[in-house]
Amino acid sequence: MPAENIVEVHHLKKSxxxxxxxxxxxxxxxxxxxxxxxxxxxxxxxxxxxxLLAILAGLD
Structure with missing residues (x-):
């Protein structure tokens, strides 16, 4: 059984x-x-x- 993706980010840009x-x-x-x-x-x-971590945590 393939492992489940718990975080997936594509083409992230922050300006x-x-x-x-x-x-x-x-x-x-x-x-x-x-x-x-x-x-x-x-x-x-x-x-x-x-x-990046702030974005993933929903803080930014």
Whole structure:
């Protein structure tokens, strides 16, 4: 029996500002987490890790 997807994100984009002042924070994020999996989110400071987690938690 295949594992159930508990998180599934496709083509996620997060921007702030507007017009010529718009800044893309996240672009084209793809993520699938299956039940029972453990994942780690790693990257440089300012790469969007906390922003992604806030979006997934429904805080942003």
């Amino acid at each position: 702030v500002g507007q017009g010529e002042h718009e800044l893309s924070i996240l672009t084209g994020v793809e993520l699938v987490v299956k039940r029972g999996e453990t994942i780690a989110l790693v990257g440089e400071s300012g790469s969007g890790k906390s922003t």
